[in-house]
Amino acid sequence: MIDLRSDTVTQPTAAMREAILRAPLGDDVFGDDPTVNALQERIAQITGKEAALFMPSGTQSNLCALMAHCERGDEYIVGQNAHTYRYEGGGAAVLGSIQPQPLAQNASGEMSLTDIAAAIKPIDCHFARTRLLALENTWNGHPMSQAYLAQATGLARQHGLAVHLDGARLFNAAVAQAEGGLVTASVRRIVDHFDSVSVCFSKGLGAPVGSALCGSHELITKALRWRKVLGGGLRQSGILAAAALHALEHHVDRLAQDHALAKRLAQGLQGVPGLSVRSAQTNIVFVDVADGRGPVLLEGLKAQGVLATGLIGLRFVTHLGVDAAGIDHAIACIRRLMANASAPTSPAPTRVGVY
């Protein structure tokens, strides 16, 4: 199988499994799991924040961040299609009593500064209190520009808002924008704009489970309480943190290979009639399929051992479990299927998942 559905499908490498086996463990509820502590210190250091907290998932990490920044009856400004608003079960509203203020986004994931400014409510008992602006980077595989990050977070700060980054794929953005291969400097250039950042270890970094929330000591202390409320403490969680630590050591720079494979796929599909390839800046390639032929193409690919997601805009994600031969096989299959495929007789279903 060449599984391009998401970078979450990776299996731990042999070296990662070794690191898991070797990890010293303790009870994290007592704060004495050395591997968890090492991971939290390492990711805080990389992101240049005072503290970090290991989380079971990106969803829980974002939710703890929102609940640590906002109180009941507060509001956060967020993109209409942002993961925290659209794909996390409405957790901020359901569990945090936080009102989302969703705004339209352009193709780069940017909300306009005018819209953001207009959405910030005056301090008045009629309104929820606008507390936070949340951005997402990478956006659909697209690294946000420094200029926009500076402008949007600067505007938020002028109005006294805090700023959170959903950086599930932060390291993909950082690697794509690294100057002279200096990834940590690139991470800092992105996250220095933000009070808090959530990063996933279980996506392109290849760990089986886990995310981290990074921010000030004060924020992380609040987030620790919310993590407890949202599902309890973790015990010998160093067994998971070991995989994340290993990923930070060994799987960050190699993201450039995933990006190169995404470009290889995009280039290999150029000029195929019925396909329109959107640029691949990191590890995600979107391919629009004409005439409702997306589902047929997906089914055909599956029969030949190539998995992807989507219906009209198909999504292909590269990761450490695929290589150039796999990508070339996928290109050949897609080209063959598009040469033979006919339009479907029934209309395409409309559900689209994001993973």
Ligand SMILES: *Cc1c(COP(=O)(O)O)cnc(C)c1O
């Ligand atoms: C995957 C993802 C999340 C959530 O992470 P989970 O670990 O799946 O809960 C949050 N934000 C973005 C942008 C993501 O891609």
